[in-house]
Amino acid sequence: MKRTPLFEAHLALGARMVEFGGWEMPVWYAGIQAEHNAVRERVGLFDVSHMGEFVVYERGATDFLRRVLSNDVAELAPGQAQYTLMPNAEGGTVDDLLAYRLPDGKSGHPVYLLVVNAGNLEKDWAWLASQRREGEPVGLDDHSESKGLVALQGPRAAMVLNEVCRLPIFHMPYYGFERGEVAGVQALVSRTGYTGEDGFEIMTEADEIEVVWDALLDAGAAHEIQPCGLGARDSLRIEASMPLYGHELGDDISAVEAGLGYFLELDKPEQVGGERLRREKVEGRSRKLICFKMTGRGIPRQGYPIRVGGETVGAVTSGLQSPTLGEAIGMGFIPEAAAKLGDAIEVEVRGRSVPAEVCRRPFYKRPH
The missing domain is CATH 2.40.30.110 (Aminomethyltransferase beta-barrel domains)
Known part of the structure; x- marks a missing residue:
């Protein structure tokens, strides 16, 4: 099984480890209900380094992603992210993900970061590669193994994060992000999450994520921060009615069927799976x-x-x-x-x- 850069930190905290999508991950530390309540009432910290990170770039990146994703990345300015889905040719769902518009590259062309589900990483990568047309000016890089990612979630998340960085945390819009130092480490910080609470996700190089993890636990001690496992992550997302791939989403389940039609922009000139998605949106599912x-x-x-x-x-x-x-x-x-x-x-x-x-x-x- 694969392990995240925080594996030893989880063991030191007494985590109960389980297999999840080929990864050895913490399912709980103090207990699922205690961790769940900490996020609803105070603040919790999750290791989500098992998620996948792809970078899409070059002159054709925007047109490529407009075609293969359900939402419209053309609406994003640098520093903005959006929830979106990756439809298959039949209108089912390859995966759901977050798309980030990064600053333009040195060539002046757009650059995007896609954060995908851990269990779908290889499938997503193969699908994206298969959708790139011959000669299409699009670059695809897989950064999954070189990145670490933690999620700080709960009503006190902003207060805790503000203690370890100088970014304008309190003024960051939901689905906005900035790059800067967190605990002295270069990081990408986004106001995103999967719990139904306010929160942030912090991405660093894999070998630096433990510095951020430790700093957040230290800064959060006064707020009774709780490290949280996959059990609480699941119970929190169910209460917030958020989908989990393999449950509310799948290869044969469309975004419209899953009640996610808001994240479809079907007036784009081309859309993978668009025929079924348009039909369901207009004629009903x-x-x-x-x-x-x-x-x-x-x-x-x-x-x-x-x-x-x-x-x-x-x-x-x-x-x-x-x-x-x-x-x-x-x-x-x-x-x-x-x-x-x-x-x-x-x-x-x-x-x-x-x-x-x-x-x-x-x-x-x-x-x-």
Whole structure:
């Protein structure tokens, strides 16, 4: 299994390590609920160095990414990032990712950074390479092994980060980023995250990320900072109704079906998978992702059947007992017409049909 540059730091903190997408990663330190609550109430620190980083550059970079990504990178100015998806030829999803517009290169041509999911890294790289046309002036570099990445998340994240850098942290817009020193190390700092809270992601060279990790833990001690593992990362993103590839997204799941139509810019001259995506956006989709809360006793898990009127119509993609809301919640796909907001459904939990109700997305929205 692969290990991030922070592997030894995790062991020193007593982390429980597990396999995730070919990586040995911390699933928890103090416990999932304690880490979850720390992010909702104070601040937590995650190692996300397993994520992939690709740089796309040269004269044709913008046109190339407008074609292969769902959102429109032409709308980005240097210092801005956007959430986007990478559709396949059939309109399903290769991956979801963040695209950053870096300062132009020495040649004056645009440069972009793509941060992709760890489990899809090789697949994403192969897909991007396959979409580059012969003679197209586009450069592709894989920087995944040379970068370290941590996520500082929670209502006190800005206060903690401000103590170890001189960047204008409090004035940085959401999905904005800057380059500068963090704990004396050159870093790219973005106001982004995957928790539903305010937060920042800090990228450095791989051999320098531990300096940043240690400095943030030291600066955060007064704020009761908590190192956090993959368990809390998952529970936080479910409460925020954020998709996870392999659950709410996949090769056969479109952005429209997943409720991510906002991140589609389909008036671009060319769009990989555009035929299906346009059709679903205009004519409607055959299935949709719903959020639901259990009204009976039972916790929904991935793969559990969803029923309407006694008939199995879909399946749960993610579910848990919400630490913040104190109730069992889940997401899943059902036919478009099967149920609407407020309708009663049932989830089969260990052979029992348990009542649930379709509810608004997201389950949790930060109050501050």
